[in-house]
Every structure is written in C-alpha cells, then in structure tokens.
Amino acid sequence: MRVPNGGRRLTKDHGNEMEIAEKVRSFLTSNFYIADPAELASDASLLGRGIVDSTGILEVVAFLESEFGVTVADEEMLPSNLDSIDNIAAYVRRKSS
Amino acid sequence: MRNAVPLLQDYLRDTASRIPEKVALVHQNRRLTYRQFEQDSNALAHALVRAGVSRGDRVVVFADNSLESAIAFMAVLKANAVVSMVNPLTKGEKLAVLLRDCRARALVTQGDLAAAFSLAVRDYPGLATLIVAGDFDVSRHPGLPPLQTWQSALAGQPTDHAPPRKNIDIDLASIIYTSGTTGDPKGVMLTHRGMMTVATSVAAYLENVEDDVILGLLPFAFTYGIYQLITACLVGARLVLERSFSYPAQVLGTVVAEGITGFPGVPTIFAILSSIKNLDQYDFSTVRYVTNAAAALSTKHIEALKQIFPRAQIFSMYGQTECARATYLPPQDVERKPSSIGIAIPNTELWLVDEHDRKVGPGEVGQLIVRGATLMRGYWEKPEETAKKLRPGPLPGEVVLYTGDCCRMDEEGYFYFVSRMDDIIKSAGEKVAPKEVEHVIVNLPGVKEAAVVGVPDAILGQAVKAFVVLEEGISMTERQVVHECQKKLENFMVPKFVEFKTELPKTMTGKIKKTELA
Numbered sequence: 001m002r003v004p005n006g007g008r009r010l011t012k013d014h015g016n017e018m019e020i021a022e023k024v025r026s027f028l029t030s031n032f033y034i035a036d037p038a039e040l041a042s043d044a045s046l047l048g049r050g051i052v053d054s055t056g057i058l059e060v061v062a063f064l065e066s067e068f069g070v071t072v073a074d075e076e077m078l079p080s081n082l083d084s085i086d087n088i089a090a091y092v093r094r095k096s097s
Numbered sequence: 098m099r100n101a102v103p104l105l106q107d108y109l110r111d112t113a114s115r116i117p118e119k120v121a122l123v124h125q126n127r128r129l130t131y132r133q134f135e136q137d138s139n140a141l142a143h144a145l146v147r148a149g150v151s152r153g154d155r156v157v158v159f160a161d162n163s164l165e166s167a168i169a170f171m172a173v174l175k176a177n178a179v180v181s182m183v184n185p186l187t188k189g190e191k192l193a194v195l196l197r198d199c200r201a202r203a204l205v206t207q208g209d210l211a212a213a214f215s216l217a218v219r220d221y222p223g224l225a226t227l228i229v230a231g232d233f234d235v236s237r238h239p240g241l242p243p244l245q246t247w248q249s250a251l252a253g254q255p256t257d258h259a260p261p262r263k264n265i266d267i268d269l270a271s272i273i274y275t276s277g278t279t280g281d282p283k284g285v286m287l288t289h290r291g292m293m294t295v296a297t298s299v300a301a302y303l304e305n306v307e308d309d310v311i312l313g314l315l316p317f318a319f320t321y322g323i324y325q326l327i328t329a330c331l332v333g334a335r336l337v338l339e340r341s342f343s344y345p346a347q348v349l350g351t352v353v354a355e356g357i358t359g360f361p362g363v364p365t366i367f368a369i370l371s372s373i374k375n376l377d378q379y380d381f382s383t384v385r386y387v388t389n390a391a392a393a394l395s396t397k398h399i400e401a402l403k404q405i406f407p408r409a410q411i412f413s414m415y416g417q418t419e420c421a422r423a424t425y426l427p428p429q430d431v432e433r434k435p436s437s438i439g440i441a442i443p444n445t446e447l448w449l450v451d452e453h454d455r456k457v458g459p460g461e462v463g464q465l466i467v468r469g470a471t472l473m474r475g476y477w478e479k480p481e482e483t484a485k486k487l488r489p490g491p492l493p494g495e496v497v498l499y500t501g502d503c504c505r506m507d508e509e510g511y512f513y514f515v516s517r518m519d520d521i522i523k524s525a526g527e528k529v530a531p532k533e534v535e536h537v538i539v540n541l542p543g544v545k546e547a548a549v550v551g552v553p554d555a556i557l558g559q560a561v562k563a564f565v566v567l568e569e570g571i572s573m574t575e576r577q578v579v580h581e582c583q584k585k586l587e588n589f590m591v592p593k594f595v596e597f598k599t600e601l602p603k604t605m606t607g608k609i610k611k612t613e614l615a
Contacts, residue, residue, distance in 0.1 A: 033583030035212045047343050048209050050186055053588045054343040055556065074373045077346045
C-alpha cells in the first residue's frame with residue numbers, strides 16, 4: 001500500500017527529535033490545511049484536528065520514507081507512531097537509530 | 098406499555114429494557130451499556146427541551162463517531178426534534194451554511210472541533226443552546242451562544258424517562274445533507290417510518306442478531322454510517338466505533354480484539370485493506386459478513402475480500418441518501434454475477450424507465466426508479482428540486498424516486514449500475530459536486546475559469562481534478578489552489594490534481610465541455 005519513496009536511503013543521523021519534529025511540522029504546514037499553524041501543539045492528534053484523513057496519512061508516510069529513509073511497515077500504521085508531531089518524531093528517531 | 102406505533106428511538110428504549118447490562122457501544126477504551134445509553138440520551142433530551150428545543154426543531158450534531166454523538170442522535174429524537182448529523186470534516190463557513198439552511202435550534206458538538214464551530218455559530222444567531230463535549234476552553238472563544246458542557250447539560254436531568262412523546266411516525270426524524278449538482282447542499286428529509294423501514298429491511302437480509310458486533314467505521318453523517326447505529330439498537334447488537342480507516346493496523350487490531358462479526362466498508366477502505374501485507378497475522382474468523390456500498394466494488398477486490406475474510410459473506414449494495422438503500426446482491430450470487438448491484442431490498446420495488454418514462458425490459462439501459470416506504474419526504478425547503486426526484490407513482494397521491502442513475506437489468510431481474518445522469522464525482526465513497534469545488538476556485542483572485550472532473554484512481558475510485566485558467570499576467574501554483582480549497586472544503590473535495598490551461602474546451606453555446614477534460 002506504500003507510495004514508493006524516492007529510493008533515498010539516508011545513513012547519516014537525522015538529528016535529534018526536535019529537528020525531526022520541525023521538518024515534520026513544516027511538511028504538514030505546507031501540505032495540509034492548518035487554520036493556525038502556531039496553535040498546532042506538537043502532541044495534538046492530527047486525525048482529531050481534521051488535519052489528515054486516511055489518504056492524507058499515506059502522504060505523511062511517503063514523506064517520512066523519502067525524507068528520513070525509513071520504511072513504515074503496514075503494522076506500524078498506528079496512532080502511537082503517527083498521530084502527532086511528537087509521536088512521528090519519536091518513531092522516526094527509533095527507526096533510524 | 099408498548100406504543101401502538103413505534104418511533105426510531107424506541108429501538109433503543111426496548112433493547113435497553115430487554116438487555117440493560119449488555120455493552121451497546123465501544124469507543125477506544127470506553128464502553129457504554131444499553132442502560133447507560135438509554136439514560137444518558139434521556140437526560141440530554143430533557144436538557145434540549147429545557148433549553149428551548151420544541152417538536153420539529155432541527156438540532157445539528159457536529160462530531161466524530163463517538164459515544165456522545167450516538168447518545169446525541171437518540172436524544173434529539175427523544176426531544177421530538179429532527180437530528181442532522183454533520184461530517185466533522187466540514188469547515189466553519191460550510192457549517193454556518195448548514196445551520197442557516199435548516200435553521201438549527203441547537204448544536205451538539207465536541208471541543209476539538211472548536212475552530213470550525215466557533216466560527217459558524219458567530220455567523221448564525223439562531224441557536225438556543227450549544228452543547229460541547231470533551232475539552233473546551235470557553236475563555237478562548239468569546240461571544241458564543243448560551244453554552245453548556247456535556248456534563249453540565251446532563252447534570253440533574255431525569256434519566257429514567259424521555260420527555261413527553263409528541264411525534265407520530267410520519268414526522269421527520271432526520272435531515273441528512275448531501276451534495277447536489279448545483280453545489281448547494283441539499284437536506285434530505287427522512288421520517289421515522291422511512292428510517293425504520295430501511296433498518297428492518299437491511300437487518301433482514303444481513304440476518305443481524307443480538308450477538309453481532311458491528312464495526313462503526315463510517316461517519317454517522319453518512320446514511321450508511323448512521324444505519325449501523327440504528328441496526329445495532331434494533332437487534333441489540335454491539336457497535337464498535339472507530340474514527341476512520343486512517344490507521345488500518347489499529348482498526349484491524351480492534352476487529353480481532355472485539356470479535357467483529359459485521360464489517361461495513363466502502364471501496365476505498367477495501368482497496369487499502371487489499372494492499373496490506375501480513376494480514377495472515379490477524380484472525381478474522383469472527384467476521385461473518387462484509388458489506389460494500391457508496392460505489393461499486395471491483396471483481397479484484399471481491400476476490401481479495403474472500404481471501405482476507407474466509408468465513409464472511411460479501412454483500413454488494415447500492416443506494417442513495419434519498420432512499421438509503423435500494424438493492425443488495427445476495428452473497429450466493431457474487432460468483433455468478435460479480436458486477437451486479439443485485440435485487441431490490443425487502444419491501445422495495447424497482448424498475449427502469451426510458452427518457453419518455455416508459456418501462457424498459459431486460460438488457461436495456463434506463464433510469465432506476467425506487468418505490469417504497471424508505472423514500473425521503475423531499476429536500477428541505479427545496480420544492481423544485483424535490484419535484485424532480487419525487488414524481489407521481491402508481492397509487493393516487495403516491496410518489497416514487499427517480500434516482501438519476503442509469504442501470505440495466507438482466508433476464509433474472511438483477512440490476513447493473515451503468516452511469517450517473519449528473520456529473521457528481523464519487524471520491525472515497527463521498528459525493529463531490531464539481532460546482533462546489535469550481536465555486537471556490539473561480540472565486541480566487543486571478544482565476545478566470547475552472548472546471549472540475551473526476552479521474553480514475555486506484556484507491557479513491559475517482560480523484561478530484563481541477564483545470565484552471567488564470568487571468569492574463571497572473572501566476573499561481575498548484576499548491577496555492579489546493580491550499581485555498583483546503584480552507585473552505587471538506588478534505589475529500591479538495592482536488593488531488595490541478596492543471597493550468599490557457600483555455601477550456603467549449604461547446605457551441607459556450608458551455609465547458611468536460612468530456613474533453615481528463
């Protein structure tokens with residue numbers, strides 16, 4: 001079901017969670033509608049706020065795969081990994097360490 | 098005493114008195130028994146009446162599928178009012194349009210939708226009360242109408258009985274908004290009797306029983322979604338609510354953990370499901386039926402579903418908001434006639450007519466006509482549009498539904514969907530009116546004209562594509578167009594593709610020729 005990534009596999013460190021979180025936030029802000037980006041708490045539910053839906057989450061996954069070189073397995077498609085900026089950052093950090 | 102003539106909310110009351118301790122609803126880690134469901138909906142009904150909601154008033158419920166939205170649905174009916182469930186993806190301006198259109202008397206919603214509803218209610222002064230469930234910081238949203246939290250609304254209200262019953266079964270129970278070709282939302286008016294006819298008919302062919310555990314994945318704002326709740330109350334089944342299929346692994350975990358027996362979905366869900374690997378780690382042996390509606394299921398996906406749910410019967414179904422459900426394909430015919438939408442649901446009659454309103458026979462294509470007690474009463478305050486869809490039927494004073502869908506019937510009386518007569522796009526099972534999207538794009542400064550069409554998409558069925566012509570000297574990016582659409586439209590209406598053109602193909606009379614766009 002994955003949208004194939006660009007094939008980019010980064011081997012270097014992607015920085016700390018905060019840097020990952022900033023990249024994710026900037027991706028979300030430019031690709032999804034967020035009424036007030038400054039108001040988006042990093043622990044807010046992306047689904048709950050109506051920012052992503054079931055096809056939107058596939059775009060997020062494609063972004064993570066191409067930007068950070070991680071492969072998101074089907075069974076990892078869980079809110080605990082993907083439903084907030086914090087969760088995504090921690091997940092990417094775990095996957096790439 | 099049983100009421101001589103039941104109303105929709107009696108399904109809950111009767112089941113609650115029969116099996117009060119059974120868990121009716123599950124949402125994440127919360128479980129609600131039929132007794133609690135009945136009591137909370139009684140309390141909320143009293144709160145609505147006390148706030149000034151009278152018989153026939155419209156109450157909008159703007160919320161995700163949750164325990165509160167299920168309770169609110171029943172509470173509005175118990176208050177003798179008309180419930181309109183609105184998709185939580187709706188943006189503030191559109192919500193205001195809906196509130197104004199039905200002249201809503203109350204709004205029941207949830208705190209994390211504050212961005213949308215606080216904007217809408219400032220724009221619409223008619224609310225007697227606004228009831229907000231969940232976390233909500235009122236100090237950050239000044240100027241709201243009389244507001245109650247969920248807890249304060251229910252506190253101290255009677256729980257053992259509903260407010261006095263005033264409705265009869267031909268009164269309106271619900272208004273469901275749907276997209277029309279004009280781009281203006283149309284409120285489909287449904288009576289208690291109509292909705293009960295649908296629920297009993299569908300539960301009959303799905304053979305729903307008390308032991309069923311139904312997955313409540315489809316939004317309550319959607320006909321197909323709300324009937325899962327109604328069916329559960331009718332037979333005393335359990336409904337397990339999930340917000341969406343965005344996190345498939347979580348939903349599939351729920352299917353296993355809760356022992357789901359009924360899996361209602363739409364083609365987009367089944368397309369995502371079919372593409373997931375390692376499904377054999379899940380034990381789906383409890384699933385006894387899978388239903389599909391909203392758009393046709395491809396033969397490929399039917400095959401995939403049979404593999405994934407080896408013990409399940411697969412039901413392909415067809416309907417529209419105006420009658421809820423018209424056909425179903427009996428599972429034993431899926432092999433024989435995989436592309437058929439099946440036969441009439443119990444207690445419904447169907448036939449096809451040509452453009453001169455003459456019945457057509459097997460093999461010929463005609464417009465599908467539906468006759469039955471399931472039909473809407475019409476579109477809310479839109480008599481002209483109503484007259485186009487509901488036209489005189491065989492009995493004096495009777496109307497039948499002209500679906501606007503072209504079908505073909507085979508020699509055995511099975512129907513096959515051929516095409517829509519309008520230009521509505523079906524994306525991810527949702528209706529998208531091209532006019533509504535074009536209206537947003539054309540109103541952007543610098544846009545000269547726009548045309549929106551549906552293009553084939555493996556996951557969505559159809560994806561929304563916009564062709565845009567800019568004014569001379571204007572530059573704009575695809576992303577800007579998408580971003581502006583995201584501000585105003587529900588996510589599923591936002592174009593997936595934007596293409597800039599120097600001009601659009603036109604007919605002799607100057608109308609945009611959409612058939613030449615793709």
